[in-house]
Amino acid sequence: MKRDINELVAKIRDLEAELEEKLIERRRDLEYKWSHGRAVFSREVKERQRKLKISAGRFFATSGFWEILTSPFIYAVTIPLILLDIFASAFQAVCFRVYGIRQVKRREYVVFDRHRLAYLNVLQKINCTYCAYANGVLAYVQEIASRTEQYWCPIKHAERVKGAHKRYNAFLEYGDVASYPDSLQEQRKVLKAENEDD
Template sequence: MEHQKIDELVARIKALESELETELHQEYERFTCEITKKREELLASYRHDRENLFRYLVTTPILHLLSAPVIWVVLFPAVILDLFVTLYQWICFPIYKIAKVKRQDYIIIDRHMLGYLNSIEKLNCLYCSYFNGLMGYISEIAARTEQYWCPIRHAKRMKSIHSRYQNFFEYGDSKNFRQGNRELRKELMEEKE
């Protein structure tokens, strides 16, 4: 009975996510049509709205400028983490027969093309797109790994859960874990890359 309620909630969440995705896609399509129709007008507007680089630097609070190196230095361990996690899935996922996670589904680099951003804003958008996309990519690799090796929910409530967590077994449910673990692994193996 409890599982039925959870399954119903998960189904409603998935339906809402699908509806949201449809709405976002329609908004994107409308925006694309608008760009096509009003390209020159839009480009002129972008040029007008772009903040001059000198003005941008002069009006930025000094503490923001001083904190920039702290933000950017995190890029080095992120790239190393990206390399190691990618190598991990290239080596281990074929052994476990798990479909590999596609980086391009998570790391989307496109905001730097917006004409209303100055070069520093574009660089910052590039950083955020990479870093946040990387976190999603790593989270999905970790989620697939967890589903394969340890698909058990935590006893405590989590602030954020990954895409596969709702299929995991209840904390302390040894019978279903032993009986259903093979099925969860089989689901992973049947997914396409």
């Protein structure tokens, strides 16, 4: 049974790699290239984008009343997100060193690049920056939490979990007490071996 699950996980990873190749092809269709770690559009593509830009005033004027009214609630979440970001970073800086676990690279999760898109106005760029930060921090923290879970408690839940992290499928089945001690040590070895892969 475990072999079948491992084979399915391997197939999923292969499909993810194939999907990434298709996304790279799609990016070529959108006419940007990578230069010094950044997506760069040609001058003519940027000019076409600028022609599609809606002014900030028009954007604000066409926003719905409820959208404007709820925006302070959205941006108020920035404070707990910053605190979460700080505490998660401090947690892994201390604990992961002690456990011998590779630290999560924040820059791989919290990415700011949408502000360079010529077709976005200043309000849209602010919104995109907020969303990039919020979703990036949550993904970053989820990866920190998943490594912590793999180290301390790599056991699946009895109930199906929506949105489970990528490590979850390799965890021990719920109630498999006979395999627990060895599986826990094996999960830790796998996690520590990730240090050597870098």
